[in-house]
Amino acid sequence: QVQLQESGPGLVKPSETLSLTCAVSGYSITSGYYWGWIRQPPGKGLEWIGNIYHSGSTYYNPSLKSRVTISVDTSKNQFSLKLSSVTAADTAVYYCARDKSGYDYGYADYWGQGTLVTVSS
Amino acid sequence: EIVLTQSPGTLSLSPGERASLSCRASQSVSNSYLVWYQQKPGQAPRLLIYGASSRATGIPDRFSGSGSGTDFTLTISRLEPEDFAVYYCQQYGSSPLTFGGGTKVEIK
Numbered sequence: 001q002v003q004l005q006e007s008g009p010g011l012v013k014p015s016e017t018l019s020l021t022c023a024v025s026g027y028s029i030t031s032g033y034y035w036g037w038i039r040q041p042p043g044k045g046l047e048w049i050g051n052i053y054h055s056g057s058t059y060y061n062p063s064l065k066s067r068v069t070i071s072v073d074t075s076k077n078q079f080s081l082k083l084s085s086v087t088a089a090d091t092a093v094y095y096c097a098r099d100k101s102g103y104d105y106g107y108a109d110y111w112g113q114g115t116l117v118t119v120s121s
Numbered sequence: 122e123i124v125l126t127q128s129p130g131t132l133s134l135s136p137g138e139r140a141s142l143s144c145r146a147s148q149s150v151s152n153s154y155l156v157w158y159q160q161k162p163g164q165a166p167r168l169l170i171y172g173a174s175s176r177a178t179g180i181p182d183r184f185s186g187s188g189s190g191t192d193f194t195l196t197i198s199r200l201e202p203e204d205f206a207v208y209y210c211q212q213y214g215s216s217p218l219t220f221g222g223g224t225k226v227e228i229k
Contacts, residue, residue, distance in 0.1 A: 045209065045220055045221070045222050045223055046166065046209060046211070046220040047220070048211075048217070048219075059216070061216075061217045062216065062217055063217065095165055095166075097165075100168070101154075101171075101213060105213060105216060105218055106154075106213045106218075107156040107168065107211060108166070109177060109178075111165035111166060111167075113164075114165055
């Protein structure tokens with residue numbers, strides 16, 4: 001059974017960098033698929049942030065590309081998200097997920113439980 | 122960017138009734154690369170349908186998806202108590218990936 005677990009600070013100050021990690025269990029990241037981040041502001045809809053393959057190949061949402069870095073650590077079977085220059089608009093529940101499509105961007109079949117990140121001073 | 126518009130915003134139905142949820146795209150979704158998710162309060166979304174009409178693993182057959190081009194539908198043939206939730210469509214035919222705004226299915 002594939003399981004994903006997000007971790008990281010729940011509070012980030014404006015203009016700083018949000019950093020989250022997703023630990024994957026039950027499946028080796030190097031076995032395939034892209035792995036991604038999706039967010040959901042409180043009470044609102046979903047936004048796909050980006051994906052990464054174990055080789056380091058990435059897909060980023062163009063609207064966030066200038067501020068996003070996704071990286072992978074195959075030795076720890078985990079991947080990470082960095083979002084720079086955050087504002088209150090970046091307050092959201094952040095989910096990590098497995099992209100089932102087999103392409104660099106697609107859809108998610110396994111999701112983490114999500115972690116709320118609040119941007120506030 | 123493909124904009125997905127879901128309707129209605131809220132659907133009020135009773136258990137046992139049939140639900141039809143619409144997802145309309147601002148331009149054609151290539152290869153019918155559209156999925157549906159179900160989300161309950163405090164939970165992550167759950168994949169229901171991919172490729173517009175293929176059920177994901179473990180999804181009951183009362184859930185079905187149809188459509189192509191710009192018009193897609195999720196149908197729940199007979200609502201069970203656990204089906205009351207918010208449903209989102211998402212397209213993966215072109216970048217950026219985009220989601221619809223969601224349809225809430227509530228108990229009447």
